[in-house]
Amino acid sequence: MLYRIAADALMLLHLLFILLVLFGGLLVLRWRGLLGWHLPMVVWGAAAELFQLPCPLTGWENAMRRAAGQTGYGGGFIEHYLYPLIYPAGLTPRLQLWLGALVLAVNAPVYLRLLRSRRRA
Template identity: 70%
Template sequence: MTYRLAADALVLLHLSFILLVLFGGLLVLWRRRALLVHLPALAWGLAVEGLHLECPLTDWENRMRAAAGSAGYQGGFVEHYIWPLIYPAGLTPGVQLWLGALVLALNLGVYGYVLWRLARRHHE
C-alpha cells in the first residue's frame, strides 16, 4: 500500500513538474525570481522531449509500482498518462519535437514580454 501511494504521489509530482515547464513562464510575469526555478525546469523538459531522454521520475514510479506488486508501464509519463487524455493514438518522435517547439515558443514569448517590460521600466 505504501509503495502504491508513493507511486501515485510521484505521478502528481510529475504532472506538477510538467505544468511548471509549460506555464512557469507565467509565474515569471508575477515574480521574476521564479525564473531561477523555471529556466532549469524548462531546459530539462525541452531536453527530454527533443532528445527523447527517459525521465527519472518515470523509472522511479515504475520501481514503486513493481515494489507494490503491480506492473510498471512502458514509455514515459506523458505517453502513459497525459497523451491518452488528449489523443488515443501513440506519441511519435515527430510529434514530441512539435510539442517541444510549441513549449519553447510559448515560453520565448513570455520571456520576451518580461524582457520588454524590464527594458521599458529601465528607460522611464
C-alpha cells in the same frame, strides 16, 4: 501500500512539473524570483521532448509501482497518462518534436517580455 501512495504522489508531482514547464512562465511574470527555478525546468522539458530523453521520474514511479506489487509501464509519463487522453495512437518521435516546440513557443513570449522589461529598467 506505502509504495503505491508514493508512486501516486510522484505521478502527481510529474504532472505538476509538466504544467509548470508549460505555464510557469506566467508565475514568473508575477514573481520574478521564480525565474531561476522555471528556466531550467523549461530547458529540461524542451530537451527531453526534442531529444527523446528519458525522464527520471518515470523510472522512479515504475520502481515504486513494482515494489508495491503493481506493474510498471513502458514509455514515458506523457505517453502513458496524458497522450491517451488526447490522442488514441502512440507517441511518435515527430510528435515529441512538436511537444518540445510547444514548450518553447509557450514560454518564449514570457521570457521575451521579461527581457524587454529588464532593458527598460
